[in-house]
Amino acid sequence: xxxxxxxxxxxxxxxxxxxxxxxxxxxxxxxxxxxxxxxxxxxxxx
Amino acid sequence: xxxxxxxxxxxxxxxxxxxxxxxxxxxxxxxxxxxxxxxxxxxxxxxxxxxxxxxxxxxxxxxxxxxxxxxxxxxxxxxxxxxxxxxxxxxxxxxxxxxxxxxxxxxxxxxxxxxxxxxxxxxxxxxxxxxxxxxxxxxxxxxxxxxxxxxxxxxxxxxxxxxxxxxxxxxxxxxxxxxxxxxxxxxxxxxxxx
Numbered sequence: 001x002x003x004x005x006x007x008x009x010x011x012x013x014x015x016x017x018x019x020x021x022x023x024x025x026x027x028x029x030x031x032x033x034x035x036x037x038x039x040x041x042x043x044x045x046x
Numbered sequence: 047x048x049x050x051x052x053x054x055x056x057x058x059x060x061x062x063x064x065x066x067x068x069x070x071x072x073x074x075x076x077x078x079x080x081x082x083x084x085x086x087x088x089x090x091x092x093x094x095x096x097x098x099x100x101x102x103x104x105x106x107x108x109x110x111x112x113x114x115x116x117x118x119x120x121x122x123x124x125x126x127x128x129x130x131x132x133x134x135x136x137x138x139x140x141x142x143x144x145x146x147x148x149x150x151x152x153x154x155x156x157x158x159x160x161x162x163x164x165x166x167x168x169x170x171x172x173x174x175x176x177x178x179x180x181x182x183x184x185x186x187x188x189x190x191x192x193x194x195x196x197x198x199x200x201x202x203x204x205x206x207x208x209x210x211x212x213x214x215x216x217x218x219x220x221x222x223x224x225x226x227x228x229x230x231x232x233x234x235x236x237x238x239x240x
Contacts, residue, residue, distance in 0.1 A: 015078050015081055025070055033112075
C-alpha cells in the first residue's frame with residue numbers, strides 16, 4: 001500500500017483560552033452604541 | 047439546564063435587549079465549534095485565538111447596532127464571519143509573508159542590520175579622528191596630494207594639473223604620504239581597525 005507522508009493533525013475538542021472568552025464578554029459589557037439622529041457612535045467604557 | 051433549553055434566537059433577542067449573560071451562554075455554547083473550525087484552517091493556536099476574538103467583536107458590534115436580522119441561523123452566521131476573517135488573514139499573510147524562526151531556519155541569517163551599534167560607531171569615530179590627526183602630521187605637499195586623491199577622489203592627472211607638478215611627482219608624494227603614515231602608526235602602535 002502506498003505510504004502516506006503527509007500528516008493530518010487531529011483536531012479534537014479545541015477550545016479558546018478562558019482569557020479570550022472573558023475578554024469578549026468584558027468587551028461586550030464595555031461597548032455601547034449610541035444612535036443620535038442618523039449618526040452612530042461606538043463608546044467603549046472601560 | 048436552562049442553557050440547553052433556550053434557543054439561540056431567544057438568547058440573541060435577550061442580548062439585544064440588554065441581557066449580557068445571554069452572550070455568555072451563546073459564547074460558551076458555540077466556542078468549541080467555532081474555535082475548532084478556525085483552527086482547522088490556520089493550524090496556529092495564537093492566530094486561531096485572534097480570529098476567534100475578532101469574530102465575536104464583529105458579532106457584538108453587529109448585534110449592538112441592531113443590524114442583525116434573526117433568521118434562526120446564529121451559528122452559521124458566526125461561522126461565516128469567522129470564515130471571512132480566516133480568508134482576510136491568509137490574504138494579509140500572502141502580501142506580507144511571516145517567517146517563523148525555528149531551529150532549521152533563522153531569518154536573521156539572511157537579513158542583517160548594517161547600521162553600527164553604539165560601541166562600533168564610537169570606535170569608528172575614534173579611528174576617523176586618529177586618521178585625521180595622522181594626515182595633519184604629514185608635510186604640506188604630501189597631505190595635499192593625499193587629501194585630493196582620497197577625500198576628493200581626484201585622478202593623479204587632475205592632481206598634477208591642480209598642484210602644478212608632474213604626475214610622477216604627485217604619485218611619489220602619495221607614496222611617501224602613505225609610507226610616512228605607516229611609520230607613525232608603527233611608531234605609536236596605533237590600532238585602526240573596527
